[in-house]
Amino acid sequence: MSERLYHLNGELVAADEATVSVEDRGFLYGDAAFETMRAYGGHVFGWDAHMDRLAETCEILGLEHGLSQNDLKTRVNETLEANDLNEAYIRLSITRGVQPGKLTPRRDVTPTVVIIVKPLARGGREGTPVWEGPATLQTVKTKRVPDAAVPARAKTHNYLNGILARLELRVTDADEALMVDLEGKLTEGATSNLFFVQDNALRTPSLECPVLPGITRRVVMELAADEGIPLEEGHYTPDQVRQADEVFVTNSTWEIRPVEVVDGISIGETPGAGSLTTLLSRLFDSRIETQYYG
């Protein structure tokens, strides 16, 4: 196979030559917005939703990059085509670029635009999950950054909060960190949204917990509504999740990943995904199959 190509400021470049200045604000300060997306059959899943969220992140950062969604779409498509990839992980970043001065951002921006792609397995009904098995969650001591400090709905290159959470897992068998807010209420995983089933209703922490408004999170909520499954967005404690009948986490690459253990406690009566988790996974796969492979 030929070498991977990334998209950098409008050009396709060899992956190992895709670099940014050490004075790029994305490097110096994590002053950048990004989206993690997934392509199925050559098409980006939830493109409009990703673009809306990217726009909101840039608005929070006061980052006027001047690039249209069409321009960004062209770059993503070029990157997929150049790598002959239909099934892919895509990371699109827009930084505030290099600016004179130090921390205070200038209005005049020459953005750095980076698109990284990696191959993934096919999705849909005939697809293979990217994960090898159900997740093990562990509630960590690192608390989610509150919205008043950095809004959770901004998806940025400032990811140390999640990294510190994941570092706590080194002494455990867990593969995802469950983060609570300063009052001990559940928020989300380091890179995933959380759902659980209690009293036959699907529950997920509400966006003000704070929680990143995951694209897959929203799709799962739509699927549940279509199916008439009771759904509640609320404020919950880790103990409720430990005692739940089913638990799963979502993100764009994992899609719907069942959770088998939370804080060392087995979830549900039988091993493997619960019935509601299985149902939602099948509905999700069907939607992908129809939309992208139909």
Place this chain on the structure above:
Amino acid sequence: MSERLYHLNGELVAADEATVSVEDRGFLYGDAAFETMRAYGGHVFGWDAHMDRLAETCEILGLEHGLSQNDLKTRVNETLEANDLNEAYIRLSITRGVQPGKLTPRRDVTPTVVIIVKPLARGGREGTPVWEGPATLQTVKTKRVPDAAVPARAKTHNYLNGILARLELRVTDADEALMVDLEGKLTEGATSNLFFVQDNALRTPSLECPVLPGITRRVVMELAADEGIPLEEGHYTPDQVRQADEVFVTNSTWEIRPVEVVDGISIGETPGAGSLTTLLSRLFDSRIETQYYG
């Protein structure tokens, strides 16, 4: 003058060729430690203190870079010499480099080490401040990230909290953002520590506010102690600073910078630096003069 040279992974390279991979964790996640230092007469001020803080940051990040302080000092000195700089701003960054996988950091690290330098004016008694005049502070709505989410004593490439604070200044005349914690108590500026004088005593928010343990902050506290000036580390409100007799902010490049206005309110009875601020600035300059130009 010849082109600026930066130090990148052990090599001196032209500034505009100093780049890092778009997959460097310092870029993807701000997963990096850094120190901002100042050289006077070719010597780095407070080197040991900066190295102690860098070590603490790396410990918090679980980042075992394997570089000795001597090695880092050699690189800094090489960079200063290559640029023929005795008076300089120095930014030393160590990132977790490129790693396989996604967010979860691996133990095995090939760090990216970057040293950026810029010329500054001479310091000491015969020096010139880097700032043009006293600072204007504005209390902002963006709250300081609490220690429980990301410890303030870790100086990392995750600087969006301060950037969001500085963005709020766009509609003001202020040049530094004063940040409070979630309970409304004072912490620090976006890139500076805060001091104020009330009832003839020097006061500064204590480290648990949370506050970055500034090297200049500590030197000012030592100078005050040597001079018998009463000093208190405590928890304060913005209102106390607005009503203070004197206010100043500190960091490694600004040194001691007087503050003339806080939230639109003039500080002190007469314009310019107050008497205690002036005294501490002279003591600071004398220490620099004796230590580095004597």
